[in-house]
Amino acid sequence: MIVVSGCSLFPEKEGDTTESWSAERLYFEAKDAMDSGNYNHAVELYQKLQARFPFGKFSKQAQLDMAYSYYKQDETAASVAAADRFIKLYPTHPRADYAYYIKGLALFNQGKGFVDRYIPRDDSQRDPGAALGSFREFSELVKRYPNSEYVPDARQRMIFLRNGLAQHEVNVAEYYMRRNAFVAAANRARYAVENYQQAPAMPKALTIMAKAYKILGMTDLSNDALRVLEQNFPKYPGIAEVRETRVK
Numbered sequence: 477m478i479v480v481s482g483c484s485l486f487p488e489k490e491g492d493t494t495e496s497w498s499a500e501r502l503y504f505e506a507k508d509a510m511d512s513g514n515y516n517h518a519v520e521l522y523q524k525l526q527a528r529f530p531f532g533k534f535s536k537q538a539q540l541d542m543a544y545s546y547y548k549q550d551e552t553a554a555s556v557a558a559a560d561r562f563i564k565l566y567p568t569h570p571r572a573d574y575a576y577y578i579k580g581l582a583l584f585n586q587g588k589g590f591v592d593r594y595i596p597r598d599d600s601q602r603d604p605g606a607a608l609g610s611f612r613e614f615s616e617l618v619k620r621y622p623n624s625e626y627v628p629d630a631r632q633r634m635i636f637l638r639n640g641l642a643q644h645e646v647n648v649a650e651y652y653m654r655r656n657a658f659v660a661a662a663n664r665a666r667y668a669v670e671n672y673q674q675a676p677a678m679p680k681a682l683t684i685m686a687k688a689y690k691i692l693g694m695t696d697l698s699n700d701a702l703r704v705l706e707q708n709f710p711k712y713p714g715i716a717e718v719r720e721t722r723v724k
Contacts, residue, residue, distance in 0.1 A: 502521055502524055502529075502534070503538060506522045506541065510544070510545050513548075515549045516545075518545045522538040522539075522541055522542045522545070523542070536566055539561060539562040540562055542558045543558035543575065543582075544578055546582070550585070552582045552583060552585075552606070555578060555579070555582035556579050556583065559579045563576070576616055576620070576626075577614075580610050580613035580614040580630060583607075583613060584633055586606035604641055604644050607637050607641055610633070611637045614633055614637075615634065617630050638672050641671075641675075642672035642676075642681070643675070643676075643677045645667055645672070646664075646668055646677045646681050648664045649662075649681065649688075652664065658692050661688045662689055662692070662697075665682070669681045678709075679705060679708075679709040679712040682701050682702075682708075683712070685701040686699075686702040686705060686714075686721075687718050690721050690723060702718050
């Protein structure tokens with residue numbers, strides 16, 4: 477009878493080399509990994525830190541660092557979830573503003589992967605869901621923490637998002653115009669005008685409103701939109717388009 481050692485055929489899994497690490501060592505090893513761009517390893521270490529030392533002094537910062545590491549890996553849902561958890565656990569923490577900022581950033585960059593870095597696409601053509609979410613998070617940051625160091629950047633991103641969202645509404649309104657769905661076109665253009673004032677798409681939105689209402693026989697609404705267009709954008713070519721539009 478031949479006896480074969482089980483150890484040679486079925487070796488035991490190697491132990492976790494971090495088992496004996498202190499919370500401090502776990503945190504700084506994770507931070508080093510994060511700072512060097514090894515975000516996946518950083519997340520693994522932060523997760524171990526939180527599991528072993530959930531109430532330690534490093535746990536709070538680890539939660540924020542995890543949100544950032546997920547963001548850098550384009551893992552939007554995980555980043556937002558980590559930041560949300562921090563806000564719920566520590567709503568009065570001095571760095572809660574950063575959690576809102578990371579949520580906004582993660583959503584801001586959602587869907588902008590490797591291809592977009594080399595073949596940029598018009599943001600107004602994207603699904604607006606993430607842009608709306610990003611705008612809300614940045615708005616919440618500005619409202620709750622007006623003196624935060626992250627507010628200036630958040631405001632600039634909000635302008636960019638506002639312009640893109642306005643253009644998206646105009647794109648949809650133009651589509652409806654081409655399909656002769658004039659009520660829908662007027663409604664989308666009006667939404668852009670009412671919600672994204674000062675966006676570059678405003679004159680086009682007003683033009684669509686005026687044309688759609690004119691075709692629908694809603695003369696007063698058409699004249700109102702045309703008047704606002706003439707007052708604010710007196711040289712815009714759309715003014716002539718509206719005047720030349722015939723009622724069907």
